[in-house]
Amino acid sequence: MRMIIDTLCHIASSKFSDMEQLISDSKELGVTHAITQGTHRKDWQPTLELVRAYPEFLSSCLGVHPTDAHALQDGDLAELAALCQEYPQAAIGEVGLDYYWPAPEGWSEESYRARQRGLLEAQFELAAQLGLNISLHSRDRSGSVCFDDVFAIARNFPKVRPVFHCFIGTMDQAESIFNTLDGYISITGVVTFKKMDALHQVLINSPLNRIMTETDAPYLSPEPYRGQLNIPGRARFVLDKIADLRGMDREQLAAITTATAKQFFRLNPKAAI
Numbered sequence: 001m002r003m004i005i006d007t008l009c010h011i012a013s014s015k016f017s018d019m020e021q022l023i024s025d026s027k028e029l030g031v032t033h034a035i036t037q038g039t040h041r042k043d044w045q046p047t048l049e050l051v052r053a054y055p056e057f058l059s060s061c062l063g064v065h066p067t068d069a070h071a072l073q074d075g076d077l078a079e080l081a082a083l084c085q086e087y088p089q090a091a092i093g094e095v096g097l098d099y100y101w102p103a104p105e106g107w108s109e110e111s112y113r114a115r116q117r118g119l120l121e122a123q124f125e126l127a128a129q130l131g132l133n134i135s136l137h138s139r140d141r142s143g144s145v146c147f148d149d150v151f152a153i154a155r156n157f158p159k160v161r162p163v164f165h166c167f168i169g170t171m172d173q174a175e176s177i178f179n180t181l182d183g184y185i186s187i188t189g190v191v192t193f194k195k196m197d198a199l200h201q202v203l204i205n206s207p208l209n210r211i212m213t214e215t216d217a218p219y220l221s222p223e224p225y226r227g228q229l230n231i232p233g234r235a236r237f238v239l240d241k242i243a244d245l246r247g248m249d250r251e252q253l254a255a256i257t258t259a260t261a262k263q264f265f266r267l268n269p270k271a272a273i
């Protein structure tokens, strides 16, 4: 049986109710482990509880997502650091910059983005202190200002290896992630959508050992389930699509992406992989 890892999902989401079902459905599809993200203060404890309840199936990353930057309170980052020390994490995540959504009320675009950058730097520092890697979110409205800013910050922390989650960028960007940052790209169900030819070219031309597979569940369900509630099991459709693009055996690709994820996220010994 194939063993696929979903390297990024949001299982503490209120959209999920039946964990046993989610896990058995995912395993049936060949996904034996998933890395769930606690992306803001209220998410951290529920995320840790899930990992404690299902250590074979779940690992976690904790962090503050850029779209929560404005809600950051005094003490949040200290609490994040304490939790990461008490409960070993797979990485810091999902963190980064988001220039897609408009600034919340009371914030100018500029001040909101500056706050996000400061928050990202602080979390890179935490990752460096703890010897963890980092799962990055980067979303532009148009152009590449956001990507360039994430890249510039990541470059200042050479000890922290980054994975750019839900990567849909260009080959130039992918190459600079691999070569300058010694980083990785992680691919969601978006790869199965129509008109993704540019991304397909990136995947055909990237080193296989720099690619990981994820779902971003409950979001971004791949074809043929686009628009439905997504589950970690559907990382299988992402993997199958990439294998088909490369004209290679699916089992063989699964072995490579799983080995990459296992090493990058230092998965816990109880993980079923």
Ligand SMILES: [Zn+2]
Pocket: 094, 137, 138, 165, 166
């Ligand atoms: Zn994201």
